Amino acid sequence: MSRKSCFFARLRAAGALTGALLGAHALSACSAGQSYPRPSYAAAQVSGASAAPRAESLREESAAVDSDVAASAGFAPVAESPAATSAAPSPPPLPSAPGGPSRPPAAMPGRGPAGRTTPASSPASNPTAAQPAQAPSPAPAPMLVYTADVRLMVEQPQITEVLDRVTDLAYSLGGYLVRRNNSSVQVRVPSSRFRDGLRQVEGLGEVVQRSINADDVSEEFRDIEVRLQNLRAVRRRLEEFLARAANVTDALAVERELERVAAEIDRIEGRMRFLSARVAFSLVTVNVQPRPRQQPIVPEERPVPPRQLLNLPVPWLDTLGIGRLLNIR
Amino acid sequence: MRANRFVFALALALSAPACASFHVNTPSGFAELDDDAYDYRATSADGVVLAVRALRNRPSANLAFWSRAIDERMQQRGYTPDGEPRPVQSADGYAGVQYRYVIGVNGRPHRYWVTVYVKSGAFLRRSRVYIVEAGGDRETFEGATPLVERAITAFRCS
Secondary structure: HHHHHHHHHHHHHHHHHHHHHHHHHHHHHHHOOOOOOOOHHHHHHOOOOHHHHHHHHHHHHHHHHHHHHHHHHOOOHHHHHHHHHHHHHOOOOOOHHHOOOOOOOOOOOOOOOOOOOOOOOOOOHHHHHHHHHHOOOOOOOOOOOEEEEEEEEEEEHHHHHHHHHHHHHHHHOOOOEEEEEEOOEEEEEEHHHHHHHHHHHHHEEEEEEEEEEEEEOOHHHHHHHHHHHHHHHHHHHHHHHHHHHHHHHHHHHHHHHHHEEEEEEEEHHHHHHHHHHHHHEEEEEEEEEEOOOOOOOOOOOOOOOOOOEEEEEEOOHHHHHHHHHHHOO | OOHHHHHHHHHHHHOOOOOOOOOOOOOOOOOEOOOOOOOOEEEEEEOOOEEEEEEEOOOOOHHHHHHHHHHHHHHHHHOOOOOOOOOEOOOOOOOEEEEEEEEEEEOEEEEEEEEEEEEOOOOOHHHHHEEEEEEEHHHHHHHHHHHHHHHHHOOEOO
């Protein structure tokens, strides 16, 4: 086999591996409610009979670089940074995701609402990051997205004041305002202060209704995390291929594949940032309704029947009146 | 013989009709009418009428009862009270109550006053209820009001 044909065979095999990996994770992502397009490249390239064994060999090669991939996955190593763990004390009663040792939210507290996660950190800065890939760590803390709905009843003139106080409370806890109207306000507070914030909100009026929901996004996050690792491995391999490309045609083909993989990586990183933000900041919706005025219980208005009259046996009472008086004959 | 005289005198006293006497001064400008409907009735030339009836106190009741019964009946018949009931007194010291009403007759407002006295006699059959009525078109009644009031206060139950 010539050197050129060998190169293309390896490239096709890499494409097949990419497609297989992306396809498998697309299924899990779709089951989690997300739509990830299944790459058409896989379907087009996997049909080659000689591609399968080479894909196997590439998969083995990619496994060999797992440690590098884990280090470059970004989120896990960041979570172990001392600054992150110190900035996010986990509330004891609510095992929220920010307290998890290997989860992105742990790296997020303290950031503003528009804070951005930097998923990729260099392996050099976190030499322990490769450990989870070699020895499975204990079950990570679940990543929970907390949402609370509270309905308060206050006096009519106090509605605006209560809404203001909820907004101020969110800011004081490090959160931010999401939306507000005349009778409700929606804020996000750091998950580590979620319970504290909720308690303070409930002190602003009479709680008519309260509901708290915890949505576990751990599975989705793990799926896309693994998918990201694999895509980065593929990208690394493609970069190696690109460096070894013998001519322009080969280089262009590899570039196209690199571009597609990079776009997919960006999408996954965006999704991870989104989930991390949701986990790090809990949503609290407060609806305020006026207290109904206390009205005395009045029986249903019924027409009072006329008083029953006593018919006195006194005929002259009926002769009283101006008609008879003025009747002069 | 003497006993027979006493029995005769007692029978005569018991069988005698109860006296329903009263005294009323006919107001100036009024003419006394002779009719069977009232024990006394006088009218002015412009239609203000004053009338008196002396009735047996049957069922036997006091002033509070008769005054309340009269007011109830008048209001049932659509008479509108014109102020609170007024305590009055006859010239010979009997207490009475006067009710004043307003009512429309043929589309015109009229005033109607009814005053009741109760005279309790030594014998039940001598107990009397005196009804003094006065009424007329509101316009003409306004001019005759002092005369009517004077006649009512000068009324005597005996």
